[in-house]
Amino acid sequence: MRRITAAAAATGKTVVGWHELGASTDLPAGTIGxxxxxxxxxxxxxxxxxxxxxxxxxxxxxSPADVAYLDMKYPDGVEKDGRxxxxxxxxGATTLDEAYGWEPTAIIDGIGDAEILGVEAPIWAETLRRIDDVEFMAFPRMAAIAEIAWSPAPEAGAGRDADDFAGRVAALGERWDxxxxxxxxxxxVPWTE
Structure with a gap:
Protein backbone atom coordinates (compact mmCIF):
# COMPACT_ATOMS: atom_id res chain seq x y z
CA MET A 1 0.00 0.00 0.00
CA ARG A 2 2.86 2.37 0.80
CA ARG A 3 4.30 1.99 -2.71
CA ILE A 4 1.06 2.30 -4.66
CA THR A 5 -0.35 5.21 -2.63
CA ALA A 6 2.99 7.06 -2.94
CA ALA A 7 2.98 6.47 -6.71
CA ALA A 8 -0.56 7.85 -7.02
CA ALA A 9 0.19 10.86 -4.81
CA ALA A 10 3.37 11.58 -6.83
CA THR A 11 1.16 12.24 -9.88
CA GLY A 12 -0.68 14.95 -7.97
CA LYS A 13 -3.74 12.78 -7.37
CA THR A 14 -5.57 12.46 -4.07
CA VAL A 15 -5.62 8.87 -2.90
CA VAL A 16 -9.04 7.54 -1.83
CA GLY A 17 -9.53 4.05 -0.43
CA TRP A 18 -11.80 1.91 1.67
CA HIS A 19 -11.14 2.29 5.37
CA GLU A 20 -9.04 -0.90 5.39
CA LEU A 21 -6.32 1.20 3.72
CA GLY A 22 -5.86 2.75 7.17
CA ALA A 23 -3.87 -0.36 8.11
CA SER A 24 -0.93 1.32 6.40
CA THR A 25 0.97 3.68 8.65
CA ASP A 26 2.69 5.33 5.69
CA LEU A 27 -0.11 6.99 3.74
CA PRO A 28 0.51 10.22 1.82
CA ALA A 29 -0.81 13.29 3.63
CA GLY A 30 -4.35 14.04 2.51
CA THR A 31 -5.31 10.43 1.79
CA ILE A 32 -9.07 10.00 2.07
CA GLY A 33 -10.68 6.96 3.66
CA SER A 63 -21.00 5.70 4.02
CA PRO A 64 -21.99 3.14 6.64
CA ALA A 65 -23.33 0.18 4.67
CA ASP A 66 -26.32 -0.54 6.89
CA VAL A 67 -27.86 2.90 6.21
CA ALA A 68 -26.14 4.53 3.21
CA TYR A 69 -25.67 1.75 0.65
CA LEU A 70 -28.57 2.17 -1.74
CA ASP A 71 -28.31 -1.36 -3.12
CA MET A 72 -29.56 -2.87 0.15
CA LYS A 73 -33.02 -4.41 -0.15
CA TYR A 74 -36.11 -2.68 1.10
CA PRO A 75 -37.65 -4.42 4.14
CA ASP A 76 -41.04 -4.95 2.48
CA GLY A 77 -39.50 -7.64 0.25
CA VAL A 78 -40.81 -5.91 -2.82
CA GLU A 79 -40.09 -7.25 -6.26
CA LYS A 80 -39.98 -5.13 -9.38
CA ASP A 81 -41.21 -6.64 -12.65
CA GLY A 82 -41.14 -10.08 -10.98
CA ARG A 83 -37.46 -9.74 -10.08
CA GLY A 92 -30.23 -7.00 5.97
CA ALA A 93 -32.67 -4.54 4.47
CA THR A 94 -32.61 -0.75 4.97
CA THR A 95 -35.71 1.34 5.69
CA LEU A 96 -36.15 5.00 4.77
CA ASP A 97 -36.16 5.82 8.51
CA GLU A 98 -32.79 4.08 8.94
CA ALA A 99 -31.35 5.89 5.92
CA TYR A 100 -32.50 9.17 7.48
CA GLY A 101 -31.80 8.48 11.15
CA TRP A 102 -28.00 8.53 11.46
CA GLU A 103 -25.41 11.22 12.04
CA PRO A 104 -21.93 10.96 10.46
CA THR A 105 -20.18 12.55 13.44
CA ALA A 106 -21.79 10.13 15.91
CA ILE A 107 -20.28 6.93 14.51
CA ILE A 108 -16.69 7.09 15.76
CA ASP A 109 -15.69 8.98 18.91
CA GLY A 110 -13.33 11.83 18.12
CA ILE A 111 -14.29 12.00 14.44
CA GLY A 112 -16.22 15.21 13.90
CA ASP A 113 -17.03 17.68 11.15
CA ALA A 114 -13.40 18.72 10.67
CA GLU A 115 -12.36 15.15 9.90
CA ILE A 116 -15.28 14.32 7.59
CA LEU A 117 -15.01 15.38 3.97
CA GLY A 118 -18.50 14.22 3.10
CA VAL A 119 -21.05 11.45 2.82
CA GLU A 120 -21.43 8.86 0.07
CA ALA A 121 -24.41 6.74 -0.97
CA PRO A 122 -22.91 3.82 -2.92
CA ILE A 123 -25.00 1.58 -5.14
CA TRP A 124 -23.63 -1.70 -6.44
CA ALA A 125 -25.41 -2.95 -9.52
CA GLU A 126 -25.14 -6.76 -9.45
CA THR A 127 -28.92 -7.15 -9.26
CA LEU A 128 -29.80 -4.03 -11.29
CA ARG A 129 -30.23 -4.43 -15.06
CA ARG A 130 -31.68 -1.09 -16.13
CA ILE A 131 -31.66 2.53 -15.04
CA ASP A 132 -35.20 2.20 -13.68
CA ASP A 133 -33.90 -0.57 -11.37
CA VAL A 134 -31.23 1.84 -10.13
CA GLU A 135 -33.82 4.60 -9.60
CA PHE A 136 -36.11 2.18 -7.76
CA MET A 137 -33.36 1.24 -5.31
CA ALA A 138 -32.00 4.77 -4.91
CA PHE A 139 -35.19 6.78 -4.43
CA PRO A 140 -36.40 7.79 -1.88
CA ARG A 141 -33.41 6.74 0.27
CA MET A 142 -31.10 9.00 -1.76
CA ALA A 143 -33.09 11.98 -0.48
CA ALA A 144 -32.40 10.87 3.11
CA ILE A 145 -28.66 10.58 2.53
CA ALA A 146 -28.57 13.94 0.72
CA GLU A 147 -30.29 15.67 3.63
CA ILE A 148 -27.84 14.15 6.11
CA ALA A 149 -24.93 15.27 3.94
CA TRP A 150 -26.15 18.80 3.26
CA SER A 151 -28.06 19.79 6.40
CA PRO A 152 -26.79 20.76 9.83
CA ALA A 153 -26.81 18.03 12.43
CA PRO A 154 -29.65 18.20 14.93
CA GLU A 155 -28.93 19.71 18.33
CA ALA A 156 -27.22 17.37 20.80
CA GLY A 157 -29.67 14.77 22.04
CA ALA A 158 -32.25 15.61 19.40
CA GLY A 159 -33.06 13.45 16.42
CA ARG A 160 -34.05 14.43 12.93
CA ASP A 161 -37.78 15.02 12.36
CA ALA A 162 -38.79 11.88 10.46
CA ASP A 163 -42.43 12.96 10.08
CA ASP A 164 -41.47 16.29 8.53
CA PHE A 165 -39.03 14.50 6.26
CA ALA A 166 -41.69 11.98 5.15
CA GLY A 167 -43.93 14.89 4.11
CA ARG A 168 -41.13 16.44 2.09
CA VAL A 169 -40.38 13.09 0.45
CA ALA A 170 -44.05 12.83 -0.55
CA ALA A 171 -43.69 16.20 -2.29
CA LEU A 172 -40.59 14.90 -4.05
CA GLY A 173 -42.66 11.89 -5.14
CA GLU A 174 -44.95 14.22 -7.06
CA ARG A 175 -41.93 15.60 -8.93
CA TRP A 176 -40.52 12.11 -9.52
CA ASP A 177 -43.88 11.09 -10.99
CA VAL A 189 -44.66 8.35 3.49
CA PRO A 190 -47.98 10.10 2.73
CA TRP A 191 -47.72 9.61 -1.04
CA THR A 192 -50.35 11.24 -3.22
CA GLU A 193 -52.25 9.01 -5.60
Missing amino acids: QYWNYVEPEDDHHVELVRSFVAQGGRLIM ELGLQWAK VLGVAYHRVDG
Missing part, protein backbone atom coordinates in the same frame (compact mmCIF):
# COMPACT_ATOMS: atom_id res chain seq x y z
CA GLN A 34 -14.18 5.74 2.91
CA TYR A 35 -15.77 4.30 6.04
CA TRP A 36 -18.17 1.60 4.85
CA ASN A 37 -18.65 -0.56 7.97
CA TYR A 38 -21.78 0.07 10.09
CA VAL A 39 -23.36 2.87 12.13
CA GLU A 40 -22.24 0.85 15.15
CA PRO A 41 -18.77 -0.36 14.14
CA GLU A 42 -18.42 -4.13 14.32
CA ASP A 43 -15.27 -3.91 16.41
CA ASP A 44 -12.43 -1.63 17.51
CA HIS A 45 -10.32 -2.67 14.52
CA HIS A 46 -12.57 -0.71 12.12
CA VAL A 47 -12.38 2.31 14.42
CA GLU A 48 -8.57 2.14 14.53
CA LEU A 49 -8.36 1.93 10.73
CA VAL A 50 -10.52 5.05 10.36
CA ARG A 51 -8.56 7.00 12.95
CA SER A 52 -5.35 6.09 11.10
CA PHE A 53 -6.37 8.28 8.15
CA VAL A 54 -6.90 11.28 10.40
CA ALA A 55 -3.67 10.66 12.32
CA GLN A 56 -1.80 10.71 9.00
CA GLY A 57 -3.32 14.00 7.84
CA GLY A 58 -6.27 12.61 5.91
CA ARG A 59 -10.02 12.93 6.06
CA LEU A 60 -13.03 10.65 5.73
CA ILE A 61 -16.03 9.94 3.57
CA MET A 62 -18.80 8.36 5.63
CA GLU A 84 -35.89 -9.39 -6.68
CA LEU A 85 -33.66 -6.34 -6.51
CA GLY A 86 -30.96 -5.52 -4.02
CA LEU A 87 -28.64 -7.24 -1.59
CA GLN A 88 -28.66 -7.97 2.15
CA TRP A 89 -25.01 -8.32 3.12
CA ALA A 90 -25.05 -5.15 5.24
CA LYS A 91 -27.13 -6.52 8.12
CA VAL A 178 -43.74 13.99 -13.47
CA LEU A 179 -40.15 13.12 -14.38
CA GLY A 180 -40.88 9.42 -14.76
CA VAL A 181 -38.49 8.36 -11.99
CA ALA A 182 -39.11 4.73 -10.98
CA TYR A 183 -38.94 5.29 -7.19
CA HIS A 184 -40.16 2.89 -4.50
CA ARG A 185 -43.26 3.99 -2.60
CA VAL A 186 -42.06 2.94 0.85
CA ASP A 187 -44.42 2.69 3.78
CA GLY A 188 -44.61 5.63 6.17
Whole structure:
Protein backbone atom coordinates (compact mmCIF):
# COMPACT_ATOMS: atom_id res chain seq x y z
CA MET A 1 0.00 0.00 0.00
CA ARG A 2 2.86 2.37 0.80
CA ARG A 3 4.30 1.99 -2.71
CA ILE A 4 1.06 2.30 -4.66
CA THR A 5 -0.35 5.21 -2.63
CA ALA A 6 2.99 7.06 -2.94
CA ALA A 7 2.98 6.47 -6.71
CA ALA A 8 -0.56 7.85 -7.02
CA ALA A 9 0.19 10.86 -4.81
CA ALA A 10 3.37 11.58 -6.83
CA THR A 11 1.16 12.24 -9.88
CA GLY A 12 -0.68 14.95 -7.97
CA LYS A 13 -3.74 12.78 -7.37
CA THR A 14 -5.57 12.46 -4.07
CA VAL A 15 -5.62 8.87 -2.90
CA VAL A 16 -9.04 7.54 -1.83
CA GLY A 17 -9.53 4.05 -0.43
CA TRP A 18 -11.80 1.91 1.67
CA HIS A 19 -11.14 2.29 5.37
CA GLU A 20 -9.04 -0.90 5.39
CA LEU A 21 -6.32 1.20 3.72
CA GLY A 22 -5.86 2.75 7.17
CA ALA A 23 -3.87 -0.36 8.11
CA SER A 24 -0.93 1.32 6.40
CA THR A 25 0.97 3.68 8.65
CA ASP A 26 2.69 5.33 5.69
CA LEU A 27 -0.11 6.99 3.74
CA PRO A 28 0.51 10.22 1.82
CA ALA A 29 -0.81 13.29 3.63
CA GLY A 30 -4.35 14.04 2.51
CA THR A 31 -5.31 10.43 1.79
CA ILE A 32 -9.07 10.00 2.07
CA GLY A 33 -10.68 6.96 3.66
CA GLN A 34 -14.18 5.74 2.91
CA TYR A 35 -15.77 4.30 6.04
CA TRP A 36 -18.17 1.60 4.85
CA ASN A 37 -18.65 -0.56 7.97
CA TYR A 38 -21.78 0.07 10.09
CA VAL A 39 -23.36 2.87 12.13
CA GLU A 40 -22.24 0.85 15.15
CA PRO A 41 -18.77 -0.36 14.14
CA GLU A 42 -18.42 -4.13 14.32
CA ASP A 43 -15.27 -3.91 16.41
CA ASP A 44 -12.43 -1.63 17.51
CA HIS A 45 -10.32 -2.67 14.52
CA HIS A 46 -12.57 -0.71 12.12
CA VAL A 47 -12.38 2.31 14.42
CA GLU A 48 -8.57 2.14 14.53
CA LEU A 49 -8.36 1.93 10.73
CA VAL A 50 -10.52 5.05 10.36
CA ARG A 51 -8.56 7.00 12.95
CA SER A 52 -5.35 6.09 11.10
CA PHE A 53 -6.37 8.28 8.15
CA VAL A 54 -6.90 11.28 10.40
CA ALA A 55 -3.67 10.66 12.32
CA GLN A 56 -1.80 10.71 9.00
CA GLY A 57 -3.32 14.00 7.84
CA GLY A 58 -6.27 12.61 5.91
CA ARG A 59 -10.02 12.93 6.06
CA LEU A 60 -13.03 10.65 5.73
CA ILE A 61 -16.03 9.94 3.57
CA MET A 62 -18.80 8.36 5.63
CA SER A 63 -21.00 5.70 4.02
CA PRO A 64 -21.99 3.14 6.64
CA ALA A 65 -23.33 0.18 4.67
CA ASP A 66 -26.32 -0.54 6.89
CA VAL A 67 -27.86 2.90 6.21
CA ALA A 68 -26.14 4.53 3.21
CA TYR A 69 -25.67 1.75 0.65
CA LEU A 70 -28.57 2.17 -1.74
CA ASP A 71 -28.31 -1.36 -3.12
CA MET A 72 -29.56 -2.87 0.15
CA LYS A 73 -33.02 -4.41 -0.15
CA TYR A 74 -36.11 -2.68 1.10
CA PRO A 75 -37.65 -4.42 4.14
CA ASP A 76 -41.04 -4.95 2.48
CA GLY A 77 -39.50 -7.64 0.25
CA VAL A 78 -40.81 -5.91 -2.82
CA GLU A 79 -40.09 -7.25 -6.26
CA LYS A 80 -39.98 -5.13 -9.38
CA ASP A 81 -41.21 -6.64 -12.65
CA GLY A 82 -41.14 -10.08 -10.98
CA ARG A 83 -37.46 -9.74 -10.08
CA GLU A 84 -35.89 -9.39 -6.68
CA LEU A 85 -33.66 -6.34 -6.51
CA GLY A 86 -30.96 -5.52 -4.02
CA LEU A 87 -28.64 -7.24 -1.59
CA GLN A 88 -28.66 -7.97 2.15
CA TRP A 89 -25.01 -8.32 3.12
CA ALA A 90 -25.05 -5.15 5.24
CA LYS A 91 -27.13 -6.52 8.12
CA GLY A 92 -30.23 -7.00 5.97
CA ALA A 93 -32.67 -4.54 4.47
CA THR A 94 -32.61 -0.75 4.97
CA THR A 95 -35.71 1.34 5.69
CA LEU A 96 -36.15 5.00 4.77
CA ASP A 97 -36.16 5.82 8.51
CA GLU A 98 -32.79 4.08 8.94
CA ALA A 99 -31.35 5.89 5.92
CA TYR A 100 -32.50 9.17 7.48
CA GLY A 101 -31.80 8.48 11.15
CA TRP A 102 -28.00 8.53 11.46
CA GLU A 103 -25.41 11.22 12.04
CA PRO A 104 -21.93 10.96 10.46
CA THR A 105 -20.18 12.55 13.44
CA ALA A 106 -21.79 10.13 15.91
CA ILE A 107 -20.28 6.93 14.51
CA ILE A 108 -16.69 7.09 15.76
CA ASP A 109 -15.69 8.98 18.91
CA GLY A 110 -13.33 11.83 18.12
CA ILE A 111 -14.29 12.00 14.44
CA GLY A 112 -16.22 15.21 13.90
CA ASP A 113 -17.03 17.68 11.15
CA ALA A 114 -13.40 18.72 10.67
CA GLU A 115 -12.36 15.15 9.90
CA ILE A 116 -15.28 14.32 7.59
CA LEU A 117 -15.01 15.38 3.97
CA GLY A 118 -18.50 14.22 3.10
CA VAL A 119 -21.05 11.45 2.82
CA GLU A 120 -21.43 8.86 0.07
CA ALA A 121 -24.41 6.74 -0.97
CA PRO A 122 -22.91 3.82 -2.92
CA ILE A 123 -25.00 1.58 -5.14
CA TRP A 124 -23.63 -1.70 -6.44
CA ALA A 125 -25.41 -2.95 -9.52
CA GLU A 126 -25.14 -6.76 -9.45
CA THR A 127 -28.92 -7.15 -9.26
CA LEU A 128 -29.80 -4.03 -11.29
CA ARG A 129 -30.23 -4.43 -15.06
CA ARG A 130 -31.68 -1.09 -16.13
CA ILE A 131 -31.66 2.53 -15.04
CA ASP A 132 -35.20 2.20 -13.68
CA ASP A 133 -33.90 -0.57 -11.37
CA VAL A 134 -31.23 1.84 -10.13
CA GLU A 135 -33.82 4.60 -9.60
CA PHE A 136 -36.11 2.18 -7.76
CA MET A 137 -33.36 1.24 -5.31
CA ALA A 138 -32.00 4.77 -4.91
CA PHE A 139 -35.19 6.78 -4.43
CA PRO A 140 -36.40 7.79 -1.88
CA ARG A 141 -33.41 6.74 0.27
CA MET A 142 -31.10 9.00 -1.76
CA ALA A 143 -33.09 11.98 -0.48
CA ALA A 144 -32.40 10.87 3.11
CA ILE A 145 -28.66 10.58 2.53
CA ALA A 146 -28.57 13.94 0.72
CA GLU A 147 -30.29 15.67 3.63
CA ILE A 148 -27.84 14.15 6.11
CA ALA A 149 -24.93 15.27 3.94
CA TRP A 150 -26.15 18.80 3.26
CA SER A 151 -28.06 19.79 6.40
CA PRO A 152 -26.79 20.76 9.83
CA ALA A 153 -26.81 18.03 12.43
CA PRO A 154 -29.65 18.20 14.93
CA GLU A 155 -28.93 19.71 18.33
CA ALA A 156 -27.22 17.37 20.80
CA GLY A 157 -29.67 14.77 22.04
CA ALA A 158 -32.25 15.61 19.40
CA GLY A 159 -33.06 13.45 16.42
CA ARG A 160 -34.05 14.43 12.93
CA ASP A 161 -37.78 15.02 12.36
CA ALA A 162 -38.79 11.88 10.46
CA ASP A 163 -42.43 12.96 10.08
CA ASP A 164 -41.47 16.29 8.53
CA PHE A 165 -39.03 14.50 6.26
CA ALA A 166 -41.69 11.98 5.15
CA GLY A 167 -43.93 14.89 4.11
CA ARG A 168 -41.13 16.44 2.09
CA VAL A 169 -40.38 13.09 0.45
CA ALA A 170 -44.05 12.83 -0.55
CA ALA A 171 -43.69 16.20 -2.29
CA LEU A 172 -40.59 14.90 -4.05
CA GLY A 173 -42.66 11.89 -5.14
CA GLU A 174 -44.95 14.22 -7.06
CA ARG A 175 -41.93 15.60 -8.93
CA TRP A 176 -40.52 12.11 -9.52
CA ASP A 177 -43.88 11.09 -10.99
CA VAL A 178 -43.74 13.99 -13.47
CA LEU A 179 -40.15 13.12 -14.38
CA GLY A 180 -40.88 9.42 -14.76
CA VAL A 181 -38.49 8.36 -11.99
CA ALA A 182 -39.11 4.73 -10.98
CA TYR A 183 -38.94 5.29 -7.19
CA HIS A 184 -40.16 2.89 -4.50
CA ARG A 185 -43.26 3.99 -2.60
CA VAL A 186 -42.06 2.94 0.85
CA ASP A 187 -44.42 2.69 3.78
CA GLY A 188 -44.61 5.63 6.17
CA VAL A 189 -44.66 8.35 3.49
CA PRO A 190 -47.98 10.10 2.73
CA TRP A 191 -47.72 9.61 -1.04
CA THR A 192 -50.35 11.24 -3.22
CA GLU A 193 -52.25 9.01 -5.60
